[in-house]
Amino acid sequence: MLGKKKIVAGAVLSMLLPLSAFAAEDAPLNASDRAAIVQTLVEKINANYIEPAVAERVGRAIASKHAKGGYASATSAKALSEALATDLREISGDKHFGARVVEGFRESTSAFEPLSRTQVDEWHDAVVRGGYGIEKIERLPGNVGYFELRNFGNPTFVGQAYTAAMMLLAGTDALIIDLRRNGGGTPMSSAYLISHFFPVGDRRHLSDMYVRPDNTTEQFWTVPTVAQRYDKPVYVLTSPRTFSAGEDFAYGIQAQKRGTVVGETTGGGANPVGWYSVGHDIAVAVPDSRTTNFVTKTSWDKAGVKPDIAVPAAQALQAAHAAILRSLAASAKDDKARTELQRLLAMVEKGETDKPVYILRGER
Secondary structure, eight states: OOEEETTSOGGGHHHHSOGGGGGOOOOBOOHHHHHHHHHHHHHHHHHHOSOHHHHHHHHHHHHHHHHTTTTTTOOBHHHHHHHHHHHHHHHHOOTTOEEEEOTTOOOOSSSEEEOOHHHHHHHHHHHHHTGGGEEEEEEETTTEEEEEEOOBOOHHHHHHHHHHHHHHTTTOSEEEEEOTTOOOBOHHHHHHHHGGGSOTTOOOEEEEEEETTTTEEEEEEOOTTOOOOOOSOEEEEEOTTOOTHHHHHHHHHHHTTOOEEEESOOOOOOSOEEEEEOSTTEEEEEEOEEEEETTTSSOOTTTOOOOSEEOOGGGHHHHHHHHHHHHHHHTOSSHHHHHHHHHHHHHHHTTOOOSOOOOOTTOO
16 A cells, blocks of 8 residues: 655655645735644654754744744745745754745645555556656667666655666666655655665665654665666766765665765755645645665755765766776777777767767758
């Protein structure tokens, strides 16, 4: 049975709720409404934010600003949610904080709450319409695979799509996974995808997640039942927009020494959120869990994932492709293959393409 886990990142809240939920009327708020919302928010942060000392500091700052009339101009739920979201991020330094108006929002009562059949169907349809988060699969010159992934959906929905993508890329000599525009999702799917890059029988403990509200810890391991495995070199592209579960994948594959990260330092959001109701249809994302990588015993929170090859994000694909071709040319088994790989490398380094240009009849 599918459930709505409180650890699901904010990037996929829209997949958990009907599209109509975001069309809520921008309800007006009076001074009493704002006071109640702020009080509830402070209570929820103190009770649930993963760092209690920071929670107290954030709560005091929000309450102090309200007492001084700092939110008096926020006369609607939308305006107040936007103001609170900005302040929560700035005061805490935690980019996972957020707030938005969601019509009829109801807070989960436990870390795992079953979804209705309608919610499951709507969530599934949204994932399918979004191509399972897969933006592009391509074979680049030199037999290099390219896999661009924009988000990590629930593994129940996306797992088979990931495996199908890996089947298409199975014959390549190296693989580039592009997470430069990956805003996050579920850590379960990050673990599912990374499972494709270890041999059958080589099960890895990836990370642990402590959930403060429930005082529980969940372990994340590679999935032994993943059918398709890939044993060639893996390069992961990152940018400051790479966030949350996207960072989890990049950090995990780097920590396990299974891949090379290329690009820029990522956004630095390692603490997954729970969504909490503070009244008037305002849902607030509070980072209530802590991820700890099993290998490093720490995480990328606030610091971000540091690339192994640091280049501007816009140049990361070119840099990774060139590094792969350089390595393949050095290990080529015959002169013909080596010469061809060196030719392709020269083109990639110049920013040229080896793809055919199609000219319609009559345009010559």
